[in-house]
Amino acid sequence: MFGxxxxxxxxxxxxxxxxxxxxxxxxxxxxxxDHGQLARVVTNYDGLLISVLTEAQAxxxxxxxxxxxxxxxxxxxxxxxxxxxxxxLAAAVSLVLASAKVRDHVADRDGLLAHRPVxxxxxxxxxxxxxxxxxxxxxxxxxxxxxxxAVDRQVGIEALAGxxxxxxxxTEPTETATAAAxxxxxxxxxxxxxxxxLAEAGRLFGRLAHLLDAVEDREADARSGSWNPLTVTGTSxxxxxxxxxxxxxxxxxxxxxxxFADGRLAHLLLVHELGRSVxxxxxxxxxxxxxxxxxxxxxxxxxxxxxxxxxxxRGFWAGCGAFLALCCTCKMCCAEEYEGPWSRKKRNGCCQYxxxxxxxxxxxxxxxxxxxDCCCPCDGC
Numbered sequence: 160m161f162g163x164x165x166x167x168x169x170x171x172x173x174x175x176x177x178x179x180x181x182x183x184x185x186x187x188x189x190x191x192x193d194h195g196q197l198a199r200v201v202t203n204y205d206g207l208l209i210s211v212l213t214e215a216q217a218x219x220x221x222x223x224x225x226x227x228x229x230x231x232x233x234x235x236x237x238x239x240x241x242x243x244x245x246x247x248l249a250a251a252v253s254l255v256l257a258s259a260k261v262r263d264h265v266a267d268r269d270g271l272l273a274h275r276p277v278x279x280x281x282x283x284x285x286x287x288x289x290x291x292x293x294x295x296x297x298x299x300x301x302x303x304x305x306x307x308x309a310v311d312r313q314v315g316i317e318a319l320a321g322x323x324x325x326x327x328x329x330t331e332p333t334e335t336a337t338a339a340a341x342x343x344x345x346x347x348x349x350x351x352x353x354x355x356x357l358a359e360a361g362r363l364f365g366r367l368a369h370l371l372d373a374v375e376d377r378e379a380d381a382r383s384g385s386w387n388p389l390t391v392t393g394t395s396x397x398x399x400x401x402x403x404x405x406x407x408x409x410x411x412x413x414x415x416x417x418x419f420a421d422g423r424l425a426h427l428l429l430v431h432e433l434g435r436s437v438x439x440x441x442x443x444x445x446x447x448x449x450x451x452x453x454x455x456x457x458x459x460x461x462x463x464x465x466x467x468x469x470x471x472x473r474g475f476w477a478g479c480g481a482f483l484a485l486c487c488t489c490k491m492c493c494a495e496e497y498e499g500p501w502s503r504k505k506r507n508g509c510c511q512y513x514x515x516x517x518x519x520x521x522x523x524x525x526x527x528x529x530x531x532d533c534c535c536p537c538d539g540c
Contacts, residue, residue, distance in 0.1 A: 161502070164205055211245075215424065256310075261282075356416035485497060
């Protein structure tokens with residue numbers, strides 16, 4: 160499982176956690192239903208945001224949920240899962256972007272992909288996923304060509320980038336792709352007026368995803384000699400943090416311009432949890448005051464060192480094997496801590512307890528954020 164928005168179940172609270180899991184399982188099952196078991200490996204936390212945004216605008220309608228059978232990731236329990244056009248769009252976007260990622264790994268000859276027979280098989284899988292994503296996108300009126308074009312342009316931009324190249328030049332293709340996907344949720348939900356603000360939110364989300372990925376991989380890329388946008392362009396962590404904070408602020412403003420039938424989960428993920436993702440990537444933890452308006456930067460405290468040397472990330476296929484092992488052993492849900500299948504970074508199982516400040520577990524950091532419409536609904540603060 161990969162993505163930058165990885166919420167803690169205790170911060171979500173029981174109701175929103177149930178909704179979040181419904182969208183996560185809905186994406187996974189949409190991939191399996193339309194494209195086979197192997198396609199489920201592209202399930203990711205960020206892709207489900209497409210499904211969340213679609214339902215947040217359309218509201219709960221008949222047929223938007225179905226009961227799914229037992230699954231290892233749910234401890235062999237049944238569950239109500241999301242279905243419909245939002246889940247299918249999320250699946251299409253996930254497939255196309257995963258196809259591009261596989262092609263990129265093949266081109267870089269990463270790990271086992273340096274061997275020609277493995278590379279040929281990977282190219283066939285990538286081509287199959289690309290066609291499947293395009294078919295699913297077309298079924299819900301979304302032209303995945305904008306995603307493919309963005310990926311193709313990314314390669315050329317990275318080849319030309321060097322010291323002094325603005326980092327936003329490098330992030331632009333990702334911004335364009337996510338803007339298109341976010342905007343199409345407004346079409347699916349029947350709220351065309353939301354297309355512009357959601358496109359802006361998507362553009363800034365794409366910028367954040369690219370920046371945070373670069374920040375988290377910076378040291379590993381330096382050790383392996385891999386291409387990293389921050390290193391190549393000479394962008395400092397201070398500048399990257401400034402751009403990340405600006406993007407967070409822009410996303411919050413864009414969401415205020417959109418109309419939602421029930422925007423609580425979308426707001427919690429794209430405002431609060433996304434802010435935590437930034438803190439996690441830069442190795443800082445915010446105090447409650449850090450979310451309050453005021454002069455200068457909020458107070459951040461450095462995280463304690465882990466005291467262990469970072470491990471070399473796995474290649475794509477080795478990561479797929481590790482992902483399947485985690486699925487079959489329920490570790491992603493039930494383990495207190497597990498190793499990310501691709502990054503090999505330490506993760507917490509989504510059912511495990513973490514330090515959530517709000518006694519009611521609603522995700523408000525123990526206080527109501529000024530100027531925000533998500534003040535604690537649980538009376539815990």
